[in-house]
Amino acid sequence: MNDVCSINNLTQCLLDGGVSPDLANLLTILGGVVLVATVPLVTVIFLIWIERKIAARVQDRLGPNRVGPFGLLQSVADAVKMLTKEDITPMGADKFIYNLAPIIAFATVVLIWAIIPFTPLHIGADLSIGILYFVAVASIGTVKIMIAGWSSNNKYALLGAFRTIAQLLSYEVPLVLSLLIPVMIAGTLGMQDMVRAQGSMWFVFMAPVAAVMFFIANLAETGRAPFDLLEAESEIIAGYNIEYSGFKWGMFMAGEFMHAFTAALLAAVIFLGGWWGPFVEQVPALGFVYLGLKTAVVYIFGLILRSTVPRVRIDQLMALNWKWLVPISVANVLITALLLKVVDAIGLAPQSGDFFAHLPQTLVLLVGNLVLMFGVATVLRNRGRAQRLVDEAAHPVEHEDAPVVAGAVGH
């Protein structure tokens, strides 16, 4: 019997305290849920700060630096401000779903956190179909933007919603296809088992193409630059959430910031070995640190991308997905499947759990991935060159990088 009550042994603790087993179970679940669901709420406050600070640094500004130390409490101040802002419902709006959309927007992102393994011990619910659960819950995100855009009775909002349908639906295909590869290697859909399978080798080394696909598709799914067409400020003035104000608008924003972070978290769990790190088996709490560090790398890379690359056009967006990402993902699934069978046939499959046993299989898969990357790069270069020649034939341009002749006037 344990003397200290904590979330780890709450059920036993309650039973010892004379609570009936059913109630003890329910209370444990409730405690776990509130704990897991509060983490994203607290994180989002700091995420907004990090995002604004990094965007500011990239643009050679200081960013928030007045409220609290280093401006850390800026988001809290913003939340309080939003509480006092008038909530305007536009005329002719479809009231019920207009009010429902911001709630869905935040809830769907929080729901993903239920299956994230933080440490070997701490996970909301270790579902045996964790990956499928993520795919299912993440796709509800499309609905929130559609109903927000549709119910606002605003043409900008509706345009944003249409773009969303096209973009989010399309990028879900490479996203899910790239998830097939870790499933194939690990032989499991459960998140905790997925992380355990990476004990001696992270999946990013076995399937770098899948990892990159997952990252790109997630940028589009979370509506981040260069794929932020659904809320392009300069074209459709924020798109689907144009008519929202006050805390309902805040919920969309919080949901968006949260979603970007959650996507990085999932990339860290599925491809970067989740909570694995030195001594994590002796001290499970270290898992939080390792997972946090890996997530930060993916997340901050996404943030820097966001503030440095320009937005693509919608035809480019769709062409990139259907003519590049989807065929590459399909080829990647087939190549990985073939190589896994070949590795099995010639006896290179890992027999034990240590690093060197995994090395031959990893090298074979890595080479397969590199060949695929090289093939894609070659095709991309040739297509780009052909397109450039066509463009230059139509509109001859003077090369500005031509050497300047000394003494030349009237440039």
Add this chain to the structure above:
Amino acid sequence: MAVVNEWAFIGVFFAIAWVFPFVPILGARLLAPHKPNAIKQSTYECGVETVGDTWVQFKVQYYIYGLIFLVFDVEIVFLFPWALAYSQLDFFGFFAGLVFVFFLFDALVYAWRKDALEWV
């Protein structure tokens, strides 16, 4: 019991996840001023009076992408059991997957050849 617990957790999580965003919105309703008028509630279009109905017919291209997406999404659902059991399949399992993916890809090639992927 453990399996039931996992799903009970998800069930409770679904309920709580809706409450979390609902509470601040409700709080804002109590705290924020509420003085609607016709100008304030009019549709925002950068200051220009809105013309015509919002809910109009839209570009068919969006619908075509929806259809192509459906082809892939339904077939990927069938690929998940295949991927999950892949380590237990023999070499024939790879060819079964190959044929299946061929038909999947076939749909994309067809749509591509029909110029359904061009944004016009």
